[in-house]
Amino acid sequence: MFGNSKSAAGISSFQSLAVSLAGRVGTGNIAGVATAIYIGGPGAVFWMWLVAFLGSGSAFIESTLGQIYKVKENGEYRGGPAFYIEKGFKNKSIGKWYAIVFAISTILACGLLLPGVQSNSIASAIKSAFDIKYIYTGIVLAVLLGLVIFGGIKNIAKVAEFVVPFMATAYILVALIIVGLNYERIPEIFSLIMSSAFGLKASFAGIIGAMITIGVKRGVYSNEAGQGTGPHPSSAAEVSHPAKQGLVQAFSVYVDTLFVCSATAFMILITGMYNVKGADGNLIVDNGVYYVQAGVKQVDGSPTYTQAAIDKAFSTGQETFHPGYVGTGSYFVAIALFFFAFTTLMAYYYIAETNLAYLTQKKRAPVLLFLLKLAIMAAVYLGCVRAATIAWDLGDMGVGIMAWLNVIAIIILQKPALLAFKDFERQRKEGKDPIFSPTDLGIKNADFWENEYGKG
Numbered sequence: 001m002f003g004n005s006k007s008a009a010g011i012s013s014f015q016s017l018a019v020s021l022a023g024r025v026g027t028g029n030i031a032g033v034a035t036a037i038y039i040g041g042p043g044a045v046f047w048m049w050l051v052a053f054l055g056s057g058s059a060f061i062e063s064t065l066g067q068i069y070k071v072k073e074n075g076e077y078r079g080g081p082a083f084y085i086e087k088g089f090k091n092k093s094i095g096k097w098y099a100i101v102f103a104i105s106t107i108l109a110c111g112l113l114l115p116g117v118q119s120n121s122i123a124s125a126i127k128s129a130f131d132i133k134y135i136y137t138g139i140v141l142a143v144l145l146g147l148v149i150f151g152g153i154k155n156i157a158k159v160a161e162f163v164v165p166f167m168a169t170a171y172i173l174v175a176l177i178i179v180g181l182n183y184e185r186i187p188e189i190f191s192l193i194m195s196s197a198f199g200l201k202a203s204f205a206g207i208i209g210a211m212i213t214i215g216v217k218r219g220v221y222s223n224e225a226g227q228g229t230g231p232h233p234s235s236a237a238e239v240s241h242p243a244k245q246g247l248v249q250a251f252s253v254y255v256d257t258l259f260v261c262s263a264t265a266f267m268i269l270i271t272g273m274y275n276v277k278g279a280d281g282n283l284i285v286d287n288g289v290y291y292v293q294a295g296v297k298q299v300d301g302s303p304t305y306t307q308a309a310i311d312k313a314f315s316t317g318q319e320t321f322h323p324g325y326v327g328t329g330s331y332f333v334a335i336a337l338f339f340f341a342f343t344t345l346m347a348y349y350y351i352a353e354t355n356l357a358y359l360t361q362k363k364r365a366p367v368l369l370f371l372l373k374l375a376i377m378a379a380v381y382l383g384c385v386r387a388a389t390i391a392w393d394l395g396d397m398g399v400g401i402m403a404w405l406n407v408i409a410i411i412i413l414q415k416p417a418l419l420a421f422k423d424f425e426r427q428r429k430e431g432k433d434p435i436f437s438p439t440d441l442g443i444k445n446a447d448f449w450e451n452e453y454g455k456g
Contacts (some may be wrong), residue, residue: 027121027341028222029171029256030333033264034274034305035392036218040211041204041276041285042189043196045265047215048222052257055225056250061410064246064417066231067239068438068446073357077448079235080351081228081406082106082358087445088413098409103355105401106228111352111376113398116383118341118348120391122334123384125303128291129326129334138384142377144342149349149373167339168260174332175263178313182270189269206279221399223256228406232351241434243424246417264306273308273321275299289321302388307333349376416443 036044062081069087070079082103089095123137179186192201197215199205224230230252234245268274276285283299290297291304308321310329349372356365356372383391410417419441427434438446 027118027337027344028218029260029340030264030306030337031121031303032218032222033261034268034302035300036214037265037268037274037305038277038300039207040214041196041207042192042265042269043194043198043201043204043208043211044215044218045193045262045269046197047212048219048257048261048265051216051219051225052223052253055220055223055257056253058226058407058410059223059230059253060246060250060421061414061417062226062228062231062406063234063249064242064420065410065413066235067237067242067245068416068420068436068443068449070235070448072448073361077236077238078354078357080106080232080354080358081409082355083235084231084413085409087447088409088416098405100359102228102402102405102409103358105405106355107352107359107372109398109402110229110348110355111372112379113394115345115348115376115379116386116391117395118344119380119383120386120388121303122338122341124388125307125330125334125337128304128307129330134384138381141342141345141384142381145345145349145380146373146377148346149353149376163339163343167336167343168255171336171340172259172263174310175267178267178310179270181313185270189266192269193265203284204276207276207284210279217396219257219261220403221396222261223253224399225253226407226410227399227403229347229351229402232354233347235354241420241424241427241436242417243420243434243436246421267309267313268305271309271312273312274305287321303333303337345376345380349373352376416441416446419443 033045033048036048040047065084065088066079066081069084070077071083072078082099085102086092086095086099089098119138119141122141123134126132126137127134195201196204197211199208204211220227230249234249237245237248239245272287273289274285275283275287275289277300278284286299289305289308290299291302307329310332311325311327312321312329314329315325315327352372353369356368360368420436420443423436423441424434436449438444438449
């Protein structure tokens, strides 16, 4: 996983993990978790955990398929659902059209629908911490993203390789400190999560349907397993066997949900800085946490819960919530969200670019590529200045479109990935560094591995 094997065409396995984590670790880990607790109560956290265990399997399948059917175009490795759908389907006509539909949907989702969620959360947190207007944050974010994406995937990989481990480590460290300061409440919080998840706690029994729905929904949004985003950076990795990268990507799902999402959940629950909405729309848990937007009091999730939790833990005398208080939590969450969400925006661009490359095949399309870059920069700006509800609705639409198309595909195409895993395990038991040979496994259309691997 931490090897530095890379080439002029591909990035290292660790860089691929970093780019993938850049996509998985984002707004969903802070605002998404808070929203899940608001709608589904503490039990929603359990269902997010469950999605991680189930999702790691789909992450392995999709990322291994991405490696098996990757191609080398214009000196760089490319891959992802569109590539493995076309090459993996036995009916080539259906496979081609399905792949085109997925590629177009992914460009739409990652280029236009999803970026607004990330930029909106950055702008909201920065407004809360530094009182900078949304429009100014939008302009700066768009310019910064433009500077990175005009540099290509290698620059994206370099930025992500440095930022992602740093931001995740810092965020989890803060969470561990808060949990450590309140260690005596750990059993109580675990009990609260588990009892709420199955409706054993009377106050949450009436929202168990919403709890499961939002837990699964935010779990998928956060770790993106099965959504079809992970295979794009995993296909760019320089590895000797596809299963190597599949296992790396499966691991990234655990990092996202079991570490980063859990860090947020425990900070919020252990400090009591959250509210829970009942089935009738009224609060069944009211801890007095809210924020004001356009003069209206809002009690839903958002980064406010996390900011309030850190404020309570580290700020002397800040035992109760006050919307006008700007403390450690406000500043830390604003910085963390910037790193989390900005690296996610970089990953979104790379995914959209990869699918544009698929549609144009080996023909260079500089005009379309330039328009894509302008489109995602515009989406980032608009996400900052429009309402959060609109941004989340568009984001959910983007996730849904990609996930449905990709999950159907990996169910149909799982066999080559499973064969690769068995081959990987066999070679490991023999004491070898596994090397992939699709011909030996009866896997067809793995053109890169058949014709180019090992030839420079």
